[in-house]
Amino acid sequence: MSPLYWERHPNGPFATLIRVATTYCSPDADEEAYEGLKRLAKRENDEEMRVFKAELREVLQDPGRLPNNELSESVEYDDGSDEAFLRRLWHDLYGDEPLDDAT
Amino acid sequence: MGVRDGLEQGEPDVPGSNRPRELAIAEGPADRAPSPALDEPRSKGEVYAEHRQRADGGWEPRLYEASRSELGRFNPERAGLPQMSLDAAADYVAQHRAARPWLAIADTASPEARRIIAALDAGGGHGHIRHEGWVTEEASMRRAAYREDPAQLDPAKRSQGIDGLKAGNRPHRCGEFATRVTDTDAFATAFVRGVEHPEARAVLDMPFDSDRWPGELTVPITELLGAEGHQYCTGWQLEAVGGSIEAARENRAAWLRARTGSQDSDALEPSARPVPTFEGGDMLFVVGQNRTQDGYEIATMYPRPPRAGH
Numbered sequence: 001m002s003p004l005y006w007e008r009h010p011n012g013p014f015a016t017l018i019r020v021a022t023t024y025c026s027p028d029a030d031e032e033a034y035e036g037l038k039r040l041a042k043r044e045n046d047e048e049m050r051v052f053k054a055e056l057r058e059v060l061q062d063p064g065r066l067p068n069n070e071l072s073e074s075v076e077y078d079d080g081s082d083e084a085f086l087r088r089l090w091h092d093l094y095g096d097e098p099l100d101d102a103t
Numbered sequence: 104m105g106v107r108d109g110l111e112q113g114e115p116d117v118p119g120s121n122r123p124r125e126l127a128i129a130e131g132p133a134d135r136a137p138s139p140a141l142d143e144p145r146s147k148g149e150v151y152a153e154h155r156q157r158a159d160g161g162w163e164p165r166l167y168e169a170s171r172s173e174l175g176r177f178n179p180e181r182a183g184l185p186q187m188s189l190d191a192a193a194d195y196v197a198q199h200r201a202a203r204p205w206l207a208i209a210d211t212a213s214p215e216a217r218r219i220i221a222a223l224d225a226g227g228g229h230g231h232i233r234h235e236g237w238v239t240e241e242a243s244m245r246r247a248a249y250r251e252d253p254a255q256l257d258p259a260k261r262s263q264g265i266d267g268l269k270a271g272n273r274p275h276r277c278g279e280f281a282t283r284v285t286d287t288d289a290f291a292t293a294f295v296r297g298v299e300h301p302e303a304r305a306v307l308d309m310p311f312d313s314d315r316w317p318g319e320l321t322v323p324i325t326e327l328l329g330a331e332g333h334q335y336c337t338g339w340q341l342e343a344v345g346g347s348i349e350a351a352r353e354n355r356a357a358w359l360r361a362r363t364g365s366q367d368s369d370a371l372e373p374s375a376r377p378v379p380t381f382e383g384g385d386m387l388f389v390v391g392q393n394r395t396q397d398g399y400e401i402a403t404m405y406p407r408p409p410r411a412g413h
Contacts, residue, residue, distance in 0.1 A: 001383075001409070001410060002385060003321060003385060003387070003407050003409075003410050004319060004320070004321055004387075007320070007321060019318065020318075022319060023316050023317070023318030024316060024318075026278065026319075027277055027278045028276075028278075028319065028402070028403060029316065030269070030391075031273070033316045033391065036313070036314040039314045040314050040315065043314075072348070073279075073410075076278035076279055077352070078352050078353055078355070078356035079353070080349055080350065080353040081349060
């Protein structure tokens with residue numbers, strides 16, 4: 001059984017969020033990759049990033065909806081909790097943009 | 104002449120220069136490393152780590168019998184790597200081994216595997232540097248526990264957790280596991296088979312986008328190295344803190360900041376334990392941008408144990 005959540009559950013909840021976060025934020029991703037993610041986040045017509053942002057916004061409003069341990073096991077962040085990592089990620093990518101902005 | 108050359112010519116199975124050291128470890132209880140013999144060239148730490156890996160990880164050093172014809176047919180350009188002949192590989196290893204000591208492990212490999220290691224080294228990936236036979240058990244253990252980079256050749260910088268492959272004294276990163284393929288021919292075999300796996304081909308052949316990284320994919324170890332392939336894998340796992348691996352990673356980061364003097368901390372000294380088994384595990388491939396930033400390549404490859412509880 002794959003250790004990667006999105007390989008086990010390609011249509012599972014928050015699969016895009018976990019896959020993108022792992023790709024650009026895990027220990028195997030370097031600083032250049034993270035800068036690439038920041039540039040991707042600015043693209044307005046990128047479908048993957050549209051889904052990623054929607055899932056990030058959704059989970060930050062209720063982090064308890066994340067599948068158990070999947071984000072932590074994949075991203076292996078040092079932030080101590082899913083919520084702390086995701087809030088840092090949101091700030092890095094979208095600055096002070098409010099979470100409840102549905103536009 | 105390397106070990107594989109001798110085997111191919113029908114000579115006795117004489118271990119190469121690094122083999123006797125591994126095989127010389129005495130059996131003993133798991134919680135005590137044997138005292139190094141008088142002629143023991145390894146440090147106590149190396150003896151301790153290998154002993155624990157044998158006792159708790161069930162590891163025994165063994166040679167992988169690779170299909171040399173399969174390795175010989177491999178075209179490095181399929182992986183975004185430079186072309187490399189057998190002779191060019193031997194020259195490359197001879198020329199660079201002083202500055203890039205991980206190439207010394209190619210002495211124990213078949214010429215065909217050596218060609219692949221040389222092509223990897225000439226490319227931008229680092230799998231063969233951090234996850235292959237030249238990395239000792241102690242180095243893997245210290246990478247998981249302290250984030251010490253085996254690729255960092257300056258001991259002072261290594262102890263400070265500074266990455267050995269990035270410019271600018273950047274911190275080395277490591278997740279919960281530090282793992283390796285213990286045999287060079289097994290590593291080369293997993294690599295060439297992984298490169299031709301349909302999922303890997305799909306991402307390696309993606310149109311290049313300078314902002315996009317393809318990321319990770321996995322292939323079962325059995326598909327790459329056969330039913331016994333897990334026996335060529337070892338690894339170390341960061342010990343949980345208070346039952347939490349999240350807390351352990353956070354603690355390790357705080358401990359390292361204190362160690363480097365950048366922040367006061369009462370963090371516990373991290374520790375690591377051998378991965379008990381890789382049976383049922385996967386080989387993880389990380390696909391990233393190549394050095395010339397015009398295509399994708401396998402940035403690294405390493406074994407992952409089966410998920411706990413699955």
